[in-house]
Amino acid sequence: MTITRSVVLGCGSYLPSQVLTNEDLARKVDTSDEWIVQRTGIHERRIAAPGELTSHMALHAAKSALAHARVDAQSIDLIVLATSTPDNTFPASAVSVQADLGITHGAAFDLQAVCSGFVYALATADGLLKSGAYKRALVIGSETFSRILDWTDRTTCVLFGDGAGAVVMEAQQQPGTRDDRGLLTVHLRSDGRFKSKLYVDGGPSSTGTVGYLRMEGREVFRHAVAMITDVVEDAFRATGYAAADVDWFIPHQANKRIIDGSAHKLGIAPDKIVTTVDRHGNTSAASIPLALSDAVTDRRIKRGDLLLLEAMGGGFTWGAALLRW
Numbered sequence: 001m002t003i004t005r006s007v008v009l010g011c012g013s014y015l016p017s018q019v020l021t022n023e024d025l026a027r028k029v030d031t032s033d034e035w036i037v038q039r040t041g042i043h044e045r046r047i048a049a050p051g052e053l054t055s056h057m058a059l060h061a062a063k064s065a066l067a068h069a070r071v072d073a074q075s076i077d078l079i080v081l082a083t084s085t086p087d088n089t090f091p092a093s094a095v096s097v098q099a100d101l102g103i104t105h106g107a108a109f110d111l112q113a114v115c116s117g118f119v120y121a122l123a124t125a126d127g128l129l130k131s132g133a134y135k136r137a138l139v140i141g142s143e144t145f146s147r148i149l150d151w152t153d154r155t156t157c158v159l160f161g162d163g164a165g166a167v168v169m170e171a172q173q174q175p176g177t178r179d180d181r182g183l184l185t186v187h188l189r190s191d192g193r194f195k196s197k198l199y200v201d202g203g204p205s206s207t208g209t210v211g212y213l214r215m216e217g218r219e220v221f222r223h224a225v226a227m228i229t230d231v232v233e234d235a236f237r238a239t240g241y242a243a244a245d246v247d248w249f250i251p252h253q254a255n256k257r258i259i260d261g262s263a264h265k266l267g268i269a270p271d272k273i274v275t276t277v278d279r280h281g282n283t284s285a286a287s288i289p290l291a292l293s294d295a296v297t298d299r300r301i302k303r304g305d306l307l308l309l310e311a312m313g314g315g316f317t318w319g320a321a322l323l324r325w
């Protein structure tokens, strides 16, 4: 007997060309390269050019994923775009990507779960592929957090960056064992009691404005490692895998101390961690597919490798997935 699995056929990413270093930031706000590196591990981040939108970056990442997967855009019948920084309140930025790819069939929509957005989008696409309603999906994370940052607030503006990443996923029949290719398990959580710890102080139904990101950084930090390790343990329990079986750990890139702390608590060796936060900062829903793409491009990740993905962010939302490449 076989089962349907969502198998990743390829991945891609896009970064805007403008680099913003810690030294650049120290000229805008009262901060230093030393403080930022020591607390976060971030050295630089990318910033979208004026007029460069979330959907534009998503399109670049989507095209690069389609090329890597060697499939035609017309074979895509589902686009799930994870973002908290859409081009407009509506329509979904995903429909711009769909139109720019020349696709007029299937479905395209945005999904908002802040930094956990990509894991949520994977789970959503996986469910729709497994239902048999769709065959081949583009799952994208794309963010222009630079547009919702208060550039006078040193406690937040140093942490985030812009970028996009994407994967092509296809419904395939697999033997139905934990050795299968594709998404083996995915686990999502949220707890809205923490919604005021990390939020944007504007929105269509509250202020009628876009607003700026606000965060109690220490509070986020305090919960992050426990929440991440808890949901990863769920993924291990569901599959019977353990930390030692993981070939590559691809965490949401919020902060090097959170990444290293989670890996340490889980018992994942430092040389299995894929890290891009030093060069990308926190790109929210884009950070996992950007990191994935990095490690695929430089051939660290090989066919058959077991990947552990996890994220935690505003809401709080958090989640984890095990994926065989």
Ligand code: ACO
Residues within 6 Å of the ligand: 030, 031, 032, 035, 036, 039, 040, 114, 115, 116, 154, 155, 156, 158, 198, 215, 216, 217, 218, 219, 220, 221, 254, 255, 258, 282, 284, 312, 313, 314
């Ligand atoms: N430069 C220099 N000093 C700073 C800066 C800065 N950029 N930012 C804050 N400080 C100061 C503070 O004012 C404070 O000064 P004080 O002691 O005189 O009051 C001091 O540094 C320590 O501040 P803390 O906030 O306690 O610093 P902490 O060690 O907690 O580090 C940080 C702050 C990096 C934000 C950390 O708490 C963190 O990483 N939290 C998690 C944030 C995160 O990952 N958020 C993203 C979640 S994902 C999503 O959904 C978007």
